[in-house]
Amino acid sequence: MATPADGTTHLSPDEPERRLRAEIERLRDEATHQRTLAHRRAEFWTKMDIALGFPAALLAGTAGTAGMASPDARVPAAFAALASAGFAAGAGFMRSDTRRRANKRARHAWASVEARATVALAREQLTPEILGTLLECRQTALAAYDGEEPRPGAP
Numbered sequence: 001m002a003t004p005a006d007g008t009t010h011l012s013p014d015e016p017e018r019r020l021r022a023e024i025e026r027l028r029d030e031a032t033h034q035r036t037l038a039h040r041r042a043e044f045w046t047k048m049d050i051a052l053g054f055p056a057a058l059l060a061g062t063a064g065t066a067g068m069a070s071p072d073a074r075v076p077a078a079f080a081a082l083a084s085a086g087f088a089a090g091a092g093f094m095r096s097d098t099r100r101r102a103n104k105r106a107r108h109a110w111a112s113v114e115a116r117a118t119v120a121l122a123r124e125q126l127t128p129e130i131l132g133t134l135l136e137c138r139q140t141a142l143a144a145y146d147g148e149e150p151r152p153g154a155p
């Protein structure tokens with residue numbers, strides 16, 4: 001970019017393409033970062049789902065067995081059942097399974113943005129349409145956190 005003494009700005013012939021390339025590189029870097037974050041979040045929510053679900057199932061089974069075993073074990077069985085219900089309620093409240101799936105969808109969407117940006121950067125000529133397509137893919141990746149899983153056969 002050249003700025004003469006009169007203050008006007010003149011773009012060099014390759015300036016628009018350089019700006020496009022810089023923006024696509026920025027999008028690729030953002031997608032790489034967001035993909036990594038979504039992967040970590042999916043792992044966290046998987047662990048949370050197991051940490052809440054497994055004790056709930058184990059305590060429910062233990063409470064049922066203890067309650068049926070003898071009349072003296074009914075009070076401890078009731079406490080185990082309450083603890084199991086607490087873990088199950090916590091799992092339902094946290095929606096860890098739903099969050100895990102949303103982050104997996106987002107991870108795949110960000111990986112798509114990253115791959116498309118990498119392919120675009122390998123081209124000799126970049127156009128604003130390529131950047132527009134990448135920005136649409138970015139919007140899809142951002143929406144992947146909130147959206148429902150697509151139903152089979154849905155457009």
